[in-house]
Amino acid sequence: MTDTGYISKWKFMEELRRYRKGSVSRRHFLGVTGLGAATAVLGTAMPALRPRAALASSDIGDRVVLATWPNYHDTANFDMFTDATGAFVQVNVFGSNEEMLAKLQAGGSGWDVFVPTNYTITTYVSEDLIEPLDVSKLPNYDADAFDPRFSDAGTVDGTLYAVPKNWGTTGFAVNTSHDGGTSLTSWKDFFDRTKDDFSGRTMVHDYQLTTIGNALKYFGYSFNSVEESELADAERLLIEVKPHLFAISSDYQPAMRSGDAWLTMCWTGDGKQLNADMPEIAFVLGREGGEVWSDYYAIPKGAPHRDAAYALINYMLDPQVNAREVVAHGYPVADANTNALLPEAILNDPILYPAQDLLDALEFGAAATLTDPNRAELLARFKSA
Amino acid sequence: MTHIPIDLQYATSEQPDARPPIAALRNVFKVFGDVVAADQLNLSIAPGEFLSFLGPSGCGKTTALRMLAGFEAPTSGEVLIDGQVVNTIEPYGRPVNMVFQSYALFPHMNVADNIGYGLRQRRPRLARAEIARKVGRALEIVRLTGFEKRRVWEMSGGQQQRVALARAIVNEPKLLLLDEPLAALDRKLRKEMQIELQDLQRQIGITFVLVTHDQEEALSLSDRICVMREGRIIQTGDPQNLYDHPKSRYVADFVGTSNFIDGRVEHVADGVATLATPSGLRLQGAANAGLKAGDEACLSVRPEQIHMHRDAAPGSLPGTVHNRIFLGEHTEYLVQQPALGSLNVLAPRQGQPDDLSFQTGEPVHINWNPARALVLSPD
Amino acid sequence: MTRRERNWLLVTPAAAWFVVMLVLPLSVIFVFSFGERGPAGGYVPAFTFEQYANLPARFTAFKNTMILAPLGTIAAMLIAYPLAYQLAVRTDPKWKIILLVLVIVPFWTSILIRSYAWIFILGGSGLPALLEMVGIEGVRLIYTPFAVLIGIVYGYLPLMVFPIYVSLDRLDKRLLEASADLGARPFSTFLQVTLPLSIPGVATGCMLVFILLMGEFLIPALLGGGKVFFVGNALVDLFLQSRNWAFGSAVAFTLIVIMLVTVTVYMRLIARLHSGRQDISIM
Structure with missing residues (x-):
């Protein structure tokens, strides 16, 4: 441009x-x-x-x-x-x-x-x-x-x-030139700010494991929860946030690079690549935890x-x-x-090798999470809502 | 040798009609790229007449028709219809209708809707009942009553032809243009339709302008024929006049058949030219206007003007019957004449007793009335 | 070899194709749709109507598809018709081929790459930035139903242009002259002659585009940002993500039934519009 x-x-x-x-x-x-x-x-x-x-x-x-x-x-x-x-x-x-x-x-x-x-x-x-x-x-x-x-x-x-x-880990990438000086450090920030100053600029994965998992972290639940009531909370949050989303897509690099999106769920390698090309994009691991894989x-x-x-x-x-x-x-x-x-x-790169306390809060995905039909249906409902 | 008042005969057909023309072309040129399709066309069409443009393909006859219809605009000159210059008026604004070569009937409409198409375009609108009445009348004229609901593609070629005619005449145009309307029909049907067309034209009194390459069609249908060649009108006249008094070898050849004998004009006197053939014969005929001594020319004599005899007569030429085709009312002979080559002779059966008919190989003597022969410029 | 044997020989490849590519997969889908999902996904044989009872869970996907597919078809038709008309009727024959090729050229590139171009054009630094220059601010195009519509029209335009072009090109130009000669102005001629006679091409184009749109998933996924959910996307998710083959089969079979019904009704309508004409073939 x-x-x-x-x-x-x-x-x-x-x-x-x-x-x-x-x-x-x-x-x-x-x-x-x-x-x-x-x-x-x-x-x-x-x-x-x-x-x-x-x-x-x-x-x-x-x-x-x-x-x-x-x-x-x-x-x-x-x-x-x-x-x-x-x-x-x-x-x-x-x-x-x-x-x-x-x-x-x-x-x-x-x-x-x-x-x-x-x-x-x-x-x-x-x-x-x-x-x-x-x-x-x-x-x-x-x-x-x-x-x-x-x-x-x-x-x-x-x-x-x-x-x-x-x-690697699953955190989020944020374009810090749009955070108004208040940095995002948690999944609570991720979803709350999406409804606020990042409205229309946030992307979440088109992937049940991470999108639902990170929404569960907002409430402090396990990333892998298949608990009905906890999933219901996560679904409510996601549907509440949906009007504020820029897109539901795991292909977030282009939008982050063009400046259309300012905040996205992000895997280590993508975070590293974005940060290398555009230093204003930071890779953050949510304080509540999230996924390590x-x-x-x-x-x-x-x-x-x-x-x-x-x-x-x-x-x-x-x-x-x-x-x-x-x-x-x-x-x-x-x-x-x-x-x-x-x-x-x-x-020494903090994106590849995060601080131990952040790393300790992360959970590995569980087998039950992969095959749970309720989580798959939840994501479908969220996408078609 | 009798004097033939050639000019007088010409005068009757070429004198402009006293009534104002229904349509006219004035100094019309039409150029497509570097092809001149119409070269200084001048023509007046009298109300109620049946005029034909006759010529081989590419002679400009269709271009002339399309300029009357409004599909082509002249490069220069004027096209007049009913006294108005219509050069810039689109086809839909002209009181003219056309019957297309392949009829161009609308395949998505039935017979009645096809015929009523022109009426439905009228503004102010015609009442439905009025349209139906006119369509019914048109169907009656073309003898297709009862075919209203038929699909056009279900009909025979002759029936489609009539629908196309009805679709045009129902609008009561000032000028009905027909572009080779019978070309797609078989020979027998074509004959029938020719008669129908002529009847129709007399019945409704609309001016017809026909384009055809079929001389027989032009001769049998038309009040007047324009013979065209390479974008120009070569000669205009009524059918008999064209046949009897062609002004050029081209017209004599295109209208009917003729024997042509090449030579040089020796002298012209009282409208009679004497032609010397390369073989030394001297032949006489009515001289074409403008011919003078020393011009290259040709003598044209129609096959039916040549008489055959068993015995020599004064001025007759000897020959041999080379071929013989029996045509019923006539017999066509090909006679070999040593000095003139092959000549076509058409002998009526009438007055020629069976035993008197000539056999192939028989020696004969031929002659013709010099007044019936023409000396024409060879173009 | 008798004539009958020869005929059988000629029909065999088509019949084999029909059985292998159409009847077999459809039968499998039909059978699977009454089964159940296995504990780790896949399919477990059963006879239950549970999957069909669960269809309302994909109601939005069906709704989006049933709105955007016809809308996309109509939009593509409205854009393709003038284009095809220009090409078939108004263009000098020596330019026709070149212009027709230009219509197909986009097909030489993968739809993926082309959709990416649209992501950029409709994205914040593309068209909205241009609109901002002329004072229209805050326009969001990318990842909206409108973006999907644009992608659909763009992607399927050639499929619409060609049948319409063919029907217009085949149209006997003397019919247009006849109409003018009978007193119809150009627009009347268009309405009374050109348009009705090009209906077969329009019908074919609409049919092609509509059927393909009903199964579309790539364009909504790329230009809809995951928020414009078609039945095709639901199917991709069901088979490749949640691996619920039974429910996926039920959704697929329902889509096929909807398509068959729609297409049948549509063909009846077109046939009635041209009652009895034999030169109309839709497929």
């Missing part, structure tokens, strides 16, 4: 490029657009698009299929993996854990490795959709180096099903290239490789070996 407010075509293209670069927020977007499935089909249907296996030196096969989240890897690492093993990494990106679960439930996913979030793993185990891991095939996995807080969920009933990838690598039942799956996970757990991943996507890891290789600036 120039001084006069006139949109030049250069500016327009620049904006568009920024939108495309920063728009794909972690969990939801591709799910909504159905593009995740499209990339998967494209990769399979057009072998010419795949790099040729260079000097296939192992017998793990020519490919490994990875189901993961958008903007969550350093593609150079995949290329190196292909060079070393001859197996091409075919990446399918997804919008939500729910969608991943839906795909595996439907069967015939064809995946070798997927990236479930902590609270989903017990469901995968009970639904018999996930393979127990053979640690002997993962020499790079140094269990003791991981903060157990972010690796516990990988083990169910004493069996290891998943190894940690990255972790941890993602894992796991192998689904019936994976067609199981050897390649182990090879890929093992490769990604190599601290050198893992450090490159963190630098590329900006999500923290719980692995001391990897952290030892990361620069100070990243380790």
Whole structure:
């Protein structure tokens, strides 16, 4: 935007490029657009698009299929993996854990490795959709180096099903140039100010776990509550706030960048990216608490290239490789070996590594939260209200 | 050799009508890109007459008609209808109606609605009953009473033709324009419709302007024919006049059939020209105006003007019957004449006893009345 | 091979397509709609009308769809008609192809990218900023039903333009001359000849756009900011988020029934409007 407010075509293209670069927020977007499935089909249907296996030196096969989240890897690492093993990494990106679960439930996913979030793993185990891991095939996995807080969920009933990838938090991003000098520090602030000076400028996720969870935190309830009366309070709050919302969308970066939205629920990586480009946007963890999460690598039942799956996970757990991943996507890891290789600036970043007292108030999502039909219905009622 | 008062005959048909014309073209030019579609057209159309524009496709006859209808504006010159210059008046403002080549009936309306279309456009509005009455009358005229509710696409070509006619005449136009209205009909139906058209025109007394490339149609229907060529009017006259006294080889060729013999004018005297053929024959005929000694010219003699004999007669030429086509009332012969080439001869059966008919290969003698032959400029 | 055998051979691919792509999925949806949701989502066989009884929970989604789909169809038609008319009737034939291609060009880009352009245009620094310059302040366009309407009209315009264009292009221009010749002024000619004869194209375009709009979810999701909730969005949520296949099937089946009823009534109406005309085909 120039001084006069006139949109030049250069500016327009620049904006568009920024939108495309920063728009794909972690969990939801591709799910909504159905593009995740499209990339998967494209990769399979057009072998010419795949790099040729260079000097296939192992017998793990020519490919490994990875189901993961958008903007969550350093593609150079995949290329190196292909060079070393001859197996091409075919990446399918997804919008939500729910969608991943839906795909595996439907069967015939064809995946070798997927990236479930902590609270989903017990469901995968009970639904018999996930393979127990053979640690002997993962020499790079140094269990003791991981903060157990972010690796516990990988083990169910004493069996290891998943190894940690990255972790992060769900807070909110606020454009501080619009807060009138009074900073927002809690979910109470988030919702109250939305009804007041942030009216028409706030976004909440199109995602039941976080939107309902954070509304529950407003009342001091558990992020994971499935208590009927507590959910009723959360629903009342959400419906009360809805007229003041700019949008219900997990694709909040464009609106925050353009200045249309001033306040949004936000995941760590997006908060980091927004703050890096626009320092006036702060990433805040609600004082009452909220969500902390941890993602894992796991192998689904019936994976067609199981050897390649182990090879890929093992490769990604190599601290050198893992450090490159963190630098590329900006999500923290719980692995001391990897952290030892990361620069100070990243380790001291309060967005990636929040203060201990804030971190202590956070809760991991629970399995019951994921599958609770009442919470799903609540969000549908909220959206169509 | 008899003198033929050619000029007198011409005068009767080309003298302007005493009544004021219902429509006229004055010095009309029409240019499309670099094509001249109308080249200095001058024409007056008398009230109640049946006028035809005759010519091959691309001769400008349709352009002339469309300028009368208002679909084309002349590049220069004036189009007059009922004494008014109408150059700038849109088609919907002209008291003129047209019957289109493929009828252009409205497919979403029934017969009655098609016919009543023009009446419904009138302001002030006509009463429904009045429209129905007029439509009924028009259907009666075209003999389609009872067809009111029919869908137009369900009707035969001839019936559609009549609906198109009724749709035009119901408006009682000053001028009814017909653009090759019979072209889409088969031969037998076309003959019938020609008679109907003529009857209709006499019955309702509307001025008809017809465009056709069919000389037979023009000859049988019209009071007057404008023969057109390359955007120009070549000759105007009543059918018999055009047939008997074409002013050019083009007209003689386009209106009826004729034998043409090329040569050079030797001399002209008393309206009679003597033509010398390359083979050295000397032939005479009524001279076209403006011909003088030394001009290239051609002699035109109609097939029915040539007489055939078994024995030589004074001035007759020898020949051989080359071909013979029996046409019922007439027999058409192709006679090979050593100096003139092939000649068409049409002999009436009447006065030609069966045993006297000529056989292929038979030697014959031919002659014609020089007064019935014409010496024309060859254009 | 007999003629009968040959005919069967020709019909087989279409029949197979029909069964595999239409009958089978519909049957599955129908059966699922009487089932129940599993404890972790998905489908558990059962026979219950519970899912249909629960339909009122998606009333707003149906209401939004039933309002915005017809509205979007009509708006697209009102914009497409003059455009198609200009192209078919008024444009020099040598420009027609180029202009027609320009109408399709947007289709070469993914609807996602195009919708993003609209997010920017309708967003605070786009059109509202321009309006502010001429003194109209505080206009909110993005993430409103109006933005969804704009996205719908924009996205589906070519689908509307083409059938109308074809019917107008096919229109015998001599009929227009005949009408003028019979005394009708240009606007009367339009009302009495051009418009009625282009109804088949309009009907086809409206049908195409309406049916697609009934299932639309991307444009409301992107331009409605999650606040304009279509049945399509409800279905995405039900199948991909809450994984309630049984309820999702009931919603989907209801949508199909509504669509069938609407389309049937619509076709009857159009057919009556053109009682008995054989050259009208809607689909």
